[in-house]
Each structure stands twice: as structure tokens, then as C-alpha cells.
Amino acid sequence: MKTISTLIQEGSKLLSSQQPCLDCEIIMQHVLGVERSFIIMNHADQVPAEKELLFWKLTKKRAERYPISQIVGNREFWSKDFIVNQHVLDPRPDSEAIISTVLKYYPNKKQKLKIADFGTGTGCLLISVLSEYEHAVGIGFEKSLEAYKVACKNVEKHNLPSRAQIFPKSWAECRGLFDLIISNPPYIKNGKLKDLQAEVQKEPRMALDGGVDGLRCYLSIFPILKKCLKEDGFAILEIGEDQSDIDKIIPSYELAFQEYVHDLAGMKRCIVVSQSVSQHVILE
Known part of the structure; x- marks a missing residue:
């Protein structure tokens, strides 16, 4: 199993968006159901295999230029x-x-x-x-x-x-x-x-x-x-x-x-x- 930080780093290499690392962080938050502070404080935690699969599925959608809000299903306003x-x-x-x-x-x-x-x-x-x-x-x-x-x-x-x-x-x-x-x-x-x-x-x-x-x-x-x-x-x-x-x-x-x-x-x-x-x- 890979860690949170490793997956975010690897995922960001797939993206051509302006903020690829941030996009991957948002996707990871959504996959794990946690706040951004959790990602930062627990970046060395391992991600379960089924969660990793979901992370890659959603990251590939972002690579296809789907809006990040459509991928995670919410947007702040x-x-x-x-x-x-x-x-x-x-x-x-x-x-x-x-x-x-x-x-x-x-x-x-x-x-x-x-x-x-x-x-x-x-x-x-x-x-x-x-x-x-x-x-x-x-x-x-x-x-x-x-x-x-x-x-x-x-x-x-x-x-x-x-x-x-x-x-x-x-x-x-x-x-x-x-x-x-x-x-x-x-x-x-x-x-x-x-x-x-x-x-x-x-x-x-x-x-x-x-x-x-x-x-x-x-x-x-x-x-x-x-x-x-x-x-x-x-x-x-x-x-x-x-x-x-x-x-x-x-x-x-x-x-x-x-x-x-x-x-x-x-x-x-x-x-x-x-x-x-x-x-x-x-x-x-």
C-alpha cells in the first residue's frame, strides 16, 4: 500500500491543470472522507487498496479535464x-x-x-x-x-x-x-x-x-x-x-x-x- 503523500505526488504528474497537487489533495480528501488538515497531519499514512483504486479512477477523470467539483460532487461558494x-x-x-x-x-x-x-x-x-x-x-x-x-x-x-x-x-x-x-x-x-x-x-x-x-x-x-x-x-x-x-x-x-x-x-x-x-x- 502507498502513502497519502506518495499517491498525491504520483497523481499530480498525470494532471495538466494549474494546481495539480491541490487537485489531488482534494480528490484524496473526498476518497478518504476527511478534511485537508488530516491530509497534512497524516501524509505518511497508508491508503487502503480499495481507496487507492478510487483515487486513481477520479484522478484520471481530472486528467480528462472534468471539473474538480463535478468529480467530488461539491463546490464552496x-x-x-x-x-x-x-x-x-x-x-x-x-x-x-x-x-x-x-x-x-x-x-x-x-x-x-x-x-x-x-x-x-x-x-x-x-x-x-x-x-x-x-x-x-x-x-x-x-x-x-x-x-x-x-x-x-x-x-x-x-x-x-x-x-x-x-x-x-x-x-x-x-x-x-x-x-x-x-x-x-x-x-x-x-x-x-x-x-x-x-x-x-x-x-x-x-x-x-x-x-x-x-x-x-x-x-x-x-x-x-x-x-x-x-x-x-x-x-x-x-x-x-x-x-x-x-x-x-x-x-x-x-x-x-x-x-x-x-x-x-x-x-x-x-x-x-x-x-x-x-x-x-x-x-x-
Whole structure:
């Protein structure tokens, strides 16, 4: 039998990822069912034969450029652990800009917000926002039945079934009025999909494909915002590089552009939209 450290070293030689050793550590943690601290403190321990076989099986999947989160079945987002599989978009740190923007626009965490999440995927956005506002309630719309199942599992995992409900429907089915609408819709031009990293190409295409110009989903969301966003409410939507001038088309939907929010790399990451210019607020 080989030791933990030997297997991690040998496994990392198979990988072409940016952090091969870290990937192998994560796989080993998953195989042994332990925390990273255990790996560090017990690196000389021998790994049982059946666990070694599983380690190599999963490491070979990583060598085939499957995302590490799909391999181990979970991903951290906003300091929380979410169930992930091949049917949902991998939660990414960039999307945390949506949560921080919500906190900026709604500083009162006791507020009884009513929230809608369009294209909820894992449910990471809705669940993370609800975790910050104990009196808030929310609904998520996810038309992929397989992704809907993952979101429901995450709602249960985070003990939120009394405050979060997921519908296996398109956001076009949204009814009622909401204080806050959040979304990370597909926004990559379909002509660029072939150029994405191999790991990203193994994620569900419907969660990535934003149509010919990358605007398809936004053009379907804006009319719903006009119908379902409260007069004093805000919509916070993630955007990519192909939506850097999207503010110019918002007035044609009788909506008001509030601001762009930049991520840590200085890229425009979110757009904030409201019903009218008169409710614009300056927030430091």
C-alpha cells in the first residue's frame, strides 16, 4: 500500500491543470472522507487498496479535464458547501459579486425581502442571499429538470425549505412582485463556446450559451423585470465581457440603469437595474 503523500505526488504528474497537487489533495480528501488538515497531519499514512483504486479512477477523470467539483460532487461558494454535478454550472467566486452587491443595496439584514432567482442552477445565489437575511423568502426558477433536482437538494442541505422554493419552470413563468431579482444567466456568445477551457466545456451548454450576441437571455429577462420588480426594488444580474454596454438598451424596456459592479480583476461583473431613474441611490 502507498502513502497519502506518495499517491498525491504520483497523481499530480498525470494532471495538466494549474494546481495539480491541490487537485489531488482534494480528490484524496473526498476518497478518504476527511478534511485537508488530516491530509497534512497524516501524509505518511497508508491508503487502503480499495481507496487507492478510487483515487486513481477520479484522478484520471481530472486528467480528462472534468471539473474538480463535478468529480467530488461539491463546490464552496460564499463560504458554504453546495452539491454540484454535470447538470449545473459550477459556482464561481466571480458570482459572489452578486451577493456583495445585494448587501450594499439592502444593508438592513432584518428586512423582509421577497426574492426571485432566474436560472437558479445549484441555488447558490438564492441560498447565499437568504443566509444573510433571516426574514427573507425566495423562489428560484430552473427549467432544467436535472438542475432543478440539484437546487432542491441544496435547499434541503442548507435547511431552507421553509423560506426557499424552487420551480421547475422558465423565468418567463414568474408572477407577482419582488423586492429583489437576481440572476446569473447564460451570457457567452455561442461562437465563443468552442474556445472555452476544456473544463468549462464539460458544463451544461444551456447554462453557458447566450445566443449569437450573448444578449438573448437578458432580452427575455428585462420585460419580466418590468412586470415583476417592485417600484423600489432592484435587479442584480451577472454579465460578461460581451455585455459591457448593455446599459444602453435598458431604457428601451422602461427600466433604469443604476450601475455596473466590477469584480476583483476590474471587469464589469454585474449590472444593477431598477424600475425608474428616480429611485437611484448613491451608495459608498
